[in-house]
Amino acid sequence: MNLNKLKSKRIKVMEYSALSELLRVTAKPEIISMAGGLPAPEAFPFKIISALNNLVLKKHRSVSLQYGPTNGVLVLRGEIAKWLEERKMKVTSENIGITSGSQGGLDTLGKIFINEGDKIAVESPTYIGAIDAFTSYGPIYEEIKTDYDGVIPESLEKILKNKKVKFVYLVPTFQNPTGRTITWGRRKKIAKIIKKYHVLLVEDDPYNSLRYRGKPIDPIQTLVPENTIYLCTFSKVLAPGLRIGFYAAPKKLADLMVVAKQSVDLHTSSYGQYLAAEYLKTGDLKRHLPNILKIYRFRQEAMFEALEKYLPSGFFWTRPEGGMFVWVTGPKNFDSVKLYWQAIKNNIAYVPGTYFFTKQGEGKNTMRLNFTNVNEEQIDTAVKRLAKVIKNSL
Numbered sequence: 001m002n003l004n005k006l007k008s009k010r011i012k013v014m015e016y017s018a019l020s021e022l023l024r025v026t027a028k029p030e031i032i033s034m035a036g037g038l039p040a041p042e043a044f045p046f047k048i049i050s051a052l053n054n055l056v057l058k059k060h061r062s063v064s065l066q067y068g069p070t071n072g073v074l075v076l077r078g079e080i081a082k083w084l085e086e087r088k089m090k091v092t093s094e095n096i097g098i099t100s101g102s103q104g105g106l107d108t109l110g111k112i113f114i115n116e117g118d119k120i121a122v123e124s125p126t127y128i129g130a131i132d133a134f135t136s137y138g139p140i141y142e143e144i145k146t147d148y149d150g151v152i153p154e155s156l157e158k159i160l161k162n163k164k165v166k167f168v169y170l171v172p173t174f175q176n177p178t179g180r181t182i183t184w185g186r187r188k189k190i191a192k193i194i195k196k197y198h199v200l201l202v203e204d205d206p207y208n209s210l211r212y213r214g215k216p217i218d219p220i221q222t223l224v225p226e227n228t229i230y231l232c233t234f235s236k237v238l239a240p241g242l243r244i245g246f247y248a249a250p251k252k253l254a255d256l257m258v259v260a261k262q263s264v265d266l267h268t269s270s271y272g273q274y275l276a277a278e279y280l281k282t283g284d285l286k287r288h289l290p291n292i293l294k295i296y297r298f299r300q301e302a303m304f305e306a307l308e309k310y311l312p313s314g315f316f317w318t319r320p321e322g323g324m325f326v327w328v329t330g331p332k333n334f335d336s337v338k339l340y341w342q343a344i345k346n347n348i349a350y351v352p353g354t355y356f357f358t359k360q361g362e363g364k365n366t367m368r369l370n371f372t373n374v375n376e377e378q379i380d381t382a383v384k385r386l387a388k389v390i391k392n393s394l
């Protein structure tokens with residue numbers, strides 16, 4: 001059997017990932033990795049999950065182990081609708097659907113909307129997992145220009161005015177990879193543009209709860225609910241291993257998501273969904289979240305301090321009020337891809353920024369640093385080593 005001859009065009013596009021090659025080495029125990037986007041194991045609520053396990057089996061019994069509805073179990077959808085009220089979103093369980101991580105939602109959206117050659121607009125840079133999910137459906141990317149306040153509305157308008165775009169994909173709060181948050185003023189402008197051009201907005205918001213300072217900013221969904229599908233997840237506030245994500249969308253779009261999901265996995269784990277539902281219903285999320293925020297706030301501060309202390313002049317970084325990442329930009333001649341193997345030799349890792357751009361060769365002088373899965377001492381050591389490697393290369 002010649003597997004290569006049997007392969008679809010789609011899998012050939014998906015197969016090669018230069019980034020996976022790079023990241024494979026970060027698993028070595030001697031490496032301090034600021035590369036991944038993982039929550040801290042210390043942030044997992046083991047005791048709570050153990051208690052919820054018993055509760056779910058006692059209260060929901062065999063239903064929690066049985067096949068369930070494709071759009072997700074009603075009790076969880078209802079609890080999520082209540083939770084989203086805190087973000088000023090007016091949705092009911094009818095608008096909510098459960099996906100296998102928000103990654104599952106991204107892939108489903110690609111399946112529904114993208115024919116080969118269709119245009120979609122994304123921030124530059126943007127979340128690599130979204131690029132991977134969408135790319136398998138063969139879109140053409142239109143890159144929206146950004147600055148420290150996130151998406152530049154005029155750049156979005158220029159694209160929508162001149163190109164027929166299927167949807168706009170944004171991570172407005174504590175963006176992956178930059179950590180940046182789109183200001184309220186810009187959110188209002190973006191919402192107006194979305195309405196004016198009758199386009200769909202995909203608002204991906206996994207980091208909303210991870211705010212360490214400052215005041216929350218309402219999602220863009222609150223300004224254009226009829227044009228928005230809002231994606232979120234339990235990965236950052238409970239455990240990513242459970243793979244429970246969700247969306248809030250206008251009813252007709254929510255129904256389409258169900259059609260597309262059905263053939264993929266029938267539904268997301270019933271058991272995991274009941275666990276997540278009880279995590280919200282019992283108030284455990286509210287009680288546990290401060291523990292997570294405390295761990296990450298200290299780590300983020302340690303990251304800022306270390307960057308200030310060690311990085312040479314000519315290097316700048318974002319100072320987000322939450323999330324999991326800091327985005328570092330070096331001088332024009334700095335090449336973070338070339339430097340990567342030097343960093344690995346010194347037992348540290350990061351993600352070269354170029355992988356978060358849809359056009360090749362962009363962002364060579366940038367890198368993404370994660371601060372949630374490394375402790376304060378490791379952060380100091382890793383940034384010190386990184387600075388040494390950088391100084392030797394300049």
Ligand SMILES: Cc1ncc(COP(=O)(O)O)c(C=O)c1O
Pocket residue numbers: 037100101102103104127129171176204206232233234235240244245
């Ligand atoms: C912007 C963004 N969207 C989606 C995801 C996927 O999250 P999950 O599938 O674990 O819900 C991530 C994960 O890091 C992310 O950063």
